[in-house]
Amino acid sequence: MQQTIIDRIDQVAENVVSLVLRGARGPLAPWEPGAHIDLALPNWLTRQYSLCGDPADRDVYRVAIRYERLSRGGSEYVHRFLRQGRTLDVSLPRNHFPLLPAPEYLFLAGGIGITPILPMLRAAVEAEIPASLVYLGRSAETMPFVGELRALAGERVRTVATEQQDRPDLAALGSALAPGALVYCCGPSPLVASAEAAFPAGRFHSERFQPEDKSFAPNTPFEVECARSGRTYQVPSDESLLDTLVHAGRPVASGCREGVCGSCELTVLAGEPEHRDDIGAPAGRMYACVSRALTPRLVVDL
Structure with a gap:
């Protein structure tokens, strides 16, 4: 585990806060886009959050947490009780959602699913690889980091407030991609399922925050x-x-x-x-x- 101090807590959207965690003993462990950490909360719960800061900045980690109405105790504690200056233990970063090399990227994000996608977009822009983002949320007020994303990639960022706008035609997005382009998606299960159906399996990569419904044979000892x-x-x-x-x-x-x-x-x-x-x-x-x-x-x- 690594010891960090909460350097800053920012309200970045409706019911979403970001935590900037500074290493208490110097630089933090390196990470790559798509990585997440375990956050050991003072209420004895451990929760996982995607890193959404800048991998080049080894002094701090940044995560963002949406308050869930049916919270199991994690998001509620973060929003109600965590304060600047608190010491928190975090794990070494783990990455089950790595950004693979490609000549072009299409990123799809829904709500808090923007967190692993943001550093991916940054990496593509810095490497001068063509990349675009379609970012869906219930309303503009519920979507964190929109200003940061637009400053990073300008018109290549398309936001869709689903309360007022139609959802994007994923098939049309796929047909406009160059050969070899990869699609990365993170967000609610309906978005991931729709995207999974629209893009070829070999070019589509996703991360889910909740497990997909699956069936197995009955448990045996x-x-x-x-x-x-x-x-x-x-x-x-x-x-x-x-x-x-x-x-x-x-x-x-x-x-x-x-x-x-x-x-x-x-x-x-x-x-x-x-x-x-x-x-x-x-x-x-x-x-x-x-x-x-x-x-x-x-x-x-x-």
């Missing part, structure tokens, strides 16, 4: 061996691997518990995991909060 300790535990059908390990005194970092943040990643040494995450676990890895086993036994590096 399995056994997990922790290779470093030599201990073996039974994972019942009504409990996750993460909870079994935590209850057994083998703590694993966790955040979203929905398979979207990656904080509970484990290395699998033997057996075949059943991947239920929304990230796309790399070979030999699994996310303990949602994923289970296709074999009767797993061996993990723990």
Whole structure:
């Protein structure tokens, strides 16, 4: 973990604040567009937020948090109780949404989904790669960073206030793209689903804040061996691997518990995991909060 101090809290849109977090012990760990951090809140909750500042500035991280009416305690605490000068622990950055090289980019963002997209647009502009952004929000007042985006990319930024304007024709946007162009999308599930249907899979990259609805076979019990300790535990059908390990005194970092943040990643040494995450676990890895086993036994590096 890295220790930071809240340098500034800014109201950047209706029900959205940004936190500027300064490293308490010098420069913070480097990051690239698309990365996020775990923020350890003083109310014992850990939440994940995309970094939306400038990767070249190692002195501070910036995140933005929208107040959710049905908050599980994270956004409500940030908006109601956090104050400038407070010390907060944050994780090293993780990136499951990297910006890949391309001759052109189309960025699509909905609401707070602008947070990982903003540094991507900045990177493209600085590299002089053609890039455009379509940014949707309920109204202009609910859309953070519009002024910053327009200062960065001018007319290449198109904002759509959906209460007054029609939603963009995604197929038409796709037909205007150059060969090899990549599309990056982040926002509410309906936007991501529509974009996913409109663009070729090989050229489309997205990040979701909530897991996609999926169906799996009924849970079955399995056994997990922790290779470093030599201990073996039974994972019942009504409990996750993460909870079994935590209850057994083998703590694993966790955040979203929905398979979207990656904080509970484990290395699998033997057996075949059943991947239920929304990230796309790399070979030999699994996310303990949602994923289970296709074999009767797993061996993990723990």
